[in-house]
Amino acid sequence: MEASESTDHVNYLNNGYGVKSWLLTTDHKRIAILYLISITIFFMIGGFFALVIRLTLLSPEGTLVSADTYNKMFTMHGITMIFFFLIPSIPAVFGNFLVPMMIGARDLAFPKINLLSWYVYIVGGMFTLTAMVMGGVDTGWTFYTPFSSGYSHTNVVPTVIGVFILGFSSILTGLNFIVTIHKMRAPGLTWFRLPLFIWAHYATSVIQILGTPVIAITLALVGFERIAGVGIFDPNIGGDPILFQHLFWFYSHPAVYIMVLPAMGVVSEVVTCFSRRKLFGYRQMAFASMAIAVFGFLVWGHHMFVSGQSVYAGMAFSALSFLVAIPSAVKVFNWTATLYKGTIRFQTPVLYAFGFIGLFTIGGLTGIVLATLPVDVHVHDTYFVIAHFHYIMVGGAVMGYMAALHFWWPKMTGKLYSEGWSKLAALILFVGFNLTFFPQFILGYLGMPRRYHIYPPEFQVLNVLSTAGASILGLGYIIPFFYLMWSLRKGKTAGDNPWNAKGLEWLTSSPPPTFNFEKTPIVNEEAYAYTDGVFEEDVAGG
Amino acid sequence: MNGHVVSRKVYYFIFAALMVLLILTISMAYFDLGPFNVIIALVIAIIKATLVILYFMHVRYGSRVTWVFVSAGFFWLIIMFTLTMSDFVTRFSF
Numbered sequence: 001m002e003a004s005e006s007t008d009h010v011n012y013l014n015n016g017y018g019v020k021s022w023l024l025t026t027d028h029k030r031i032a033i034l035y036l037i038s039i040t041i042f043f044m045i046g047g048f049f050a051l052v053i054r055l056t057l058l059s060p061e062g063t064l065v066s067a068d069t070y071n072k073m074f075t076m077h078g079i080t081m082i083f084f085f086l087i088p089s090i091p092a093v094f095g096n097f098l099v100p101m102m103i104g105a106r107d108l109a110f111p112k113i114n115l116l117s118w119y120v121y122i123v124g125g126m127f128t129l130t131a132m133v134m135g136g137v138d139t140g141w142t143f144y145t146p147f148s149s150g151y152s153h154t155n156v157v158p159t160v161i162g163v164f165i166l167g168f169s170s171i172l173t174g175l176n177f178i179v180t181i182h183k184m185r186a187p188g189l190t191w192f193r194l195p196l197f198i199w200a201h202y203a204t205s206v207i208q209i210l211g212t213p214v215i216a217i218t219l220a221l222v223g224f225e226r227i228a229g230v231g232i233f234d235p236n237i238g239g240d241p242i243l244f245q246h247l248f249w250f251y252s253h254p255a256v257y258i259m260v261l262p263a264m265g266v267v268s269e270v271v272t273c274f275s276r277r278k279l280f281g282y283r284q285m286a287f288a289s290m291a292i293a294v295f296g297f298l299v300w301g302h303h304m305f306v307s308g309q310s311v312y313a314g315m316a317f318s319a320l321s322f323l324v325a326i327p328s329a330v331k332v333f334n335w336t337a338t339l340y341k342g343t344i345r346f347q348t349p350v351l352y353a354f355g356f357i358g359l360f361t362i363g364g365l366t367g368i369v370l371a372t373l374p375v376d377v378h379v380h381d382t383y384f385v386i387a388h389f390h391y392i393m394v395g396g397a398v399m400g401y402m403a404a405l406h407f408w409w410p411k412m413t414g415k416l417y418s419e420g421w422s423k424l425a426a427l428i429l430f431v432g433f434n435l436t437f438f439p440q441f442i443l444g445y446l447g448m449p450r451r452y453h454i455y456p457p458e459f460q461v462l463n464v465l466s467t468a469g470a471s472i473l474g475l476g477y478i479i480p481f482f483y484l485m486w487s488l489r490k491g492k493t494a495g496d497n498p499w500n501a502k503g504l505e506w507l508t509s510s511p512p513p514t515f516n517f518e519k520t521p522i523v524n525e526e527a528y529a530y531t532d533g534v535f536e537e538d539v540a541g542g
Numbered sequence: 543m544n545g546h547v548v549s550r551k552v553y554y555f556i557f558a559a560l561m562v563l564l565i566l567t568i569s570m571a572y573f574d575l576g577p578f579n580v581i582i583a584l585v586i587a588i589i590k591a592t593l594v595i596l597y598f599m600h601v602r603y604g605s606r607v608t609w610v611f612v613s614a615g616f617f618w619l620i621i622m623f624t625l626t627m628s629d630f631v632t633r634f635s636f
Binding site: 178182206209210214242243246247250297298300301304309310311312313316317 | 607622629634
């Protein structure tokens with residue numbers, strides 16, 4: 001690869017300090033930072049609700065909050081974490097920052113639409129936050145009808161308006177990525193030379209564009225039925241409540257892949273860099289990303305095995321659900337094969353990537369258990385399900401997010417963080433996560449249902465373990481906040497490429513100049529062209 | 543976007559066609575054709591949507607990638623209908 005070294009010391013962070021220079025920016029990197037700050041705030045809000053849930057479950061009698069308040073807590077935890085943190089997390093922050101840089105472009109195809117997406121996100125967030133402040137909502141994040149459309153006495157309408165608006169932010173981001181990846185690749189950067197991070201974001205964008213309109217209109221219909229009494233989902237007025245579930249899960253199951261596919265892209269970047277290996281089976285990995293995006297739309301009925309859906313449809317959805325295991329397994333095996341005989345440096349980003357591989361595997365395999373129709377009838381709506389999807393969403397998506405944060409932090413800020421503290425935090429996070437959620441598999445298998453604030457006393461030990469784990473997990477998130485902030489002021493200068501990584505984003509300076517590259521880079525080699533086992537120089541902090 | 547300029551004549555013609563179809567939709571509501579009521583209404587709606595997509599949204603003059611994405615949208619709609627109906631049409635009572 002060829003690219004000019006940047007001699008310009010003006011970069012995207014120091015080329016303007018005024019509030020206007022941030023709020024009216026069309027620079028994809030600044031918009032990424034705006035998203036980073038916004039989603040971190042929502043993560044803290046969602047974390048607060050999680051804290052209340054775990055503290056309530058310390059005792060079988062549920063002494064901390066009332067049953068009604070507990071309903072609101074788990075609802076708002078789910079809505080905040082899924083819609084306002086996980087879905088935008090890697091695409092809106094790292095996708096925004098890196099997609100143009102990885103393909104050698106100056107910006108995304110539609111910079112103003114990119115800024116608009118952030119404003120739309122904020123407006124959606126304001127609606128939902130207002131609903132929370134006004135007393136919250138208690139329908140569960142799934143908004144199941146007819147409870148949500150007719151019976152709940154909480155703030156359903158402002159909440160669904162918030163999520164409806166938010167959906168457009170996601171669509172705009174996906175649209176921008178697709179056009180950018182099609183139209184703005186550097187000379188020589190063919191489709192099969194693209195980093196897998198780009199393939200992952202392409203697949204994610206396809207889901208965002210094809211799925212999000214369905215959830216938007218479904219939630220609009222819930223609001224419509226609630227306000228105008230038009231019978232769409234409520235059987236009392238001629239509707240069908242299971243229709244809601246079909247439409248809801250048509251988006252919300254693929255939404256899991258909106259969360260986890262970008263994390264898979266991150267893991268591919270990190271695993272190759274820290275094992276100094278070419279990726280095993282590049283093309284299969286690219287096709288697997290697309291296959292997950294497509295298969296993800298064929299499986300939604302596995303959420304509805306006990307909802308009154310026909311048994312025949314249940315059997316079809318059960319069989320189709322197993323399909324997703326194939327491309328997911330291709331990915332796990334290929335990362336493992338990449339690591340095999342690699343020269344592995346155990347630095348912070350790769351620790352998180354290892355966390356992803358192990359925890360995603362457990363989450364995925366328990367997903368197969370849940371996709372098996374007769375087994376699901378036993379564990380449906382128990383803590384087994386809660387544990388399963390937290391292994392995918394926290395063990396998978398959030399671990400991927402943390403890997404990305406640590407891998408590209410030096411590029412984004414130009415600073416290095418403390419390697420010792422960051423390794424310690426990664427370890428604490430891994431231990432805390434497993435202590436929180438593994439007991440929940442056992443609780444669920446023993447029959448503890450989800451969404452109850454009281455439980456039989458024999459479940460207390462496992463619940464106390466889980467709450468203890470959550471405290472450790474919380475610590476694992478707080479420590480990075482401090483050492484990353486510290487690095488901004490006191491961290492060592494990172495240099496352009498502290499990890500000796502391949503990829504166009506590492507050819508430019510850190511932090512990058514406003515238009516990324518002084519001259520458009522020309523690509524003449526495959527992705528991940530690492531020389532097996534060779535570290536060109538000692539990597540940062542190693 | 544792709545630089546293709548559509549003449550005003552085409553826009554006026556499509557608009558007129560849409561208005562004729564609208565009148566046809568309303569007129570058909572006055573005839574009871576049994577099961578064909580829905581079928582005819584849907585056929586007219588599909589023609590209207592196709593005109594809007596092809597001319598007002600410029601898809602007719604779009605690149606092949608645009609066609610792929612438009613087709614994908616409809617293909618996904620078919621997935622949604624087919625799998626949802628797989629439940630509705632097999633809900634027998636035992």
